Amino acid sequence: MNRIAFFFLACLFLASCNDVDRVIGRDKKKPVTYSFSCIDSAVGGSSANKRLDKVGDLIRDIGVSEKSITDDVQSEYGREFHEQMIADGSFKLMKDAALQSKLEAMLASLLAKREKPSGIVYKIYALEDTVINAFTFGGRIYVTKAMLAKCAGKDDLLAAIIGHEIGHSEMGHIKATIQEIELSNKVFGEKTGATVFELKRFLTASANQKNELEADYYGINLTNELGYDVCTAVAFWKEMASNENRYSEVEDFFRTHPFSSLRAECLMNHIRTNFNRDCGGINKAASLPQVTK
Ligand SMILES: [Zn+2]
Numbered sequence: 509m510n511r512i513a514f515f516f517l518a519c520l521f522l523a524s525c526n527d528v529d530r531v532i533g534r535d536k537k538k539p540v541t542y543s544f545s546c547i548d549s550a551v552g553g554s555s556a557n558k559r560l561d562k563v564g565d566l567i568r569d570i571g572v573s574e575k576s577i578t579d580d581v582q583s584e585y586g587r588e589f590h591e592q593m594i595a596d597g598s599f600k601l602m603k604d605a606a607l608q609s610k611l612e613a614m615l616a617s618l619l620a621k622r623e624k625p626s627g628i629v630y631k632i633y634a635l636e637d638t639v640i641n642a643f644t645f646g647g648r649i650y651v652t653k654a655m656l657a658k659c660a661g662k663d664d665l666l667a668a669i670i671g672h673e674i675g676h677s678e679m680g681h682i683k684a685t686i687q688e689i690e691l692s693n694k695v696f697g698e699k700t701g702a703t704v705f706e707l708k709r710f711l712t713a714s715a716n717q718k719n720e721l722e723a724d725y726y727g728i729n730l731t732n733e734l735g736y737d738v739c740t741a742v743a744f745w746k747e748m749a750s751n752e753n754r755y756s757e758v759e760d761f762f763r764t765h766p767f768s769s770l771r772a773e774c775l776m777n778h779i780r781t782n783f784n785r786d787c788g789g790i791n792k793a794a795s796l797p798q799v800t801k
Pocket of ligand 1 (some may be wrong): 676
């Protein structure tokens with residue numbers, strides 16, 4: 509089932525894993541605001557991207573109703589996806605009961621902080637995989653062994669990663685993906701539809717930067733509620749922006765997510781606006797954020 513492997517949103521956090529002080533929770537009276545102006549020039553400014561966005565909207569409008577992709581449908585997609593990937597050997601689960609318990613506890617604590625929780629059924633798995641990666645589909649969240657090694661002892665980062673993946677589901681990104689899968693299959697037949705879908709995803713990769721950022725914001729909000737350090741993700745993206753050549757093992761990911769520096773800047777703005785916290789200058793890419801609270 510290699511085809512379906514293209515259908516989940518691959519979302520990665522390489523680990524810079526910085527130990528910094530934890531931040532006290534934000535003022536609960538102040539609603540969190542999401543701003544995408546920091547990427548407007550990069551994402552919205554391209555006429556080609558705008559055309560592709562419009563085509564995507566049109567396809568969704570005439571094709572598969574958004575309402576038909578219920579939380580139950582998403583969860584079922586996740587269940588089928590998981591079973592197929594295990595059955596054909598694409599995914600090999602780590603056999604570590606203590607690790608699994610820790611991941612499940614962290615997932616549960618993050619889910620408990622959602623303001624308007626969906627009915628999506630969430631599960632989390634550790635994969636035997638040497639590629640540093642994390643991704644989600646249909647409520648199933650996967651973190652690779654290599655990613656977990658990067659995050660050893662760095663729960664701030666691990667929580668941000670899991671929170672990011674939760675964000676993709678809660679913000680409707682996976683729902684939109686499933687809509688496109690169903691429409692492609694419906695219009696072009698399952699085999700051809702998959703090809704069209706993959707092509708469109710490749711072409712619209714830059715437009716997905718907004719989704720990545722939205723998932724970042726969502727995850728950071730959850731981790732902030734739990735008292736984790738919110739600057740960890742910023743430090744991570746800063747380091748990645750300055751060291752992208754080191755991460756050749758995830759070249760495919762960076763082909764579709766080439767905006768580490770911009771992402772760090774957007775996150776830093778989000779944290780400053782919503783949590784009144786300064787995570788440090790964007791140009792100090794190689795240094796850890798020096799935080800006092
Ligand atoms: Zn992502």
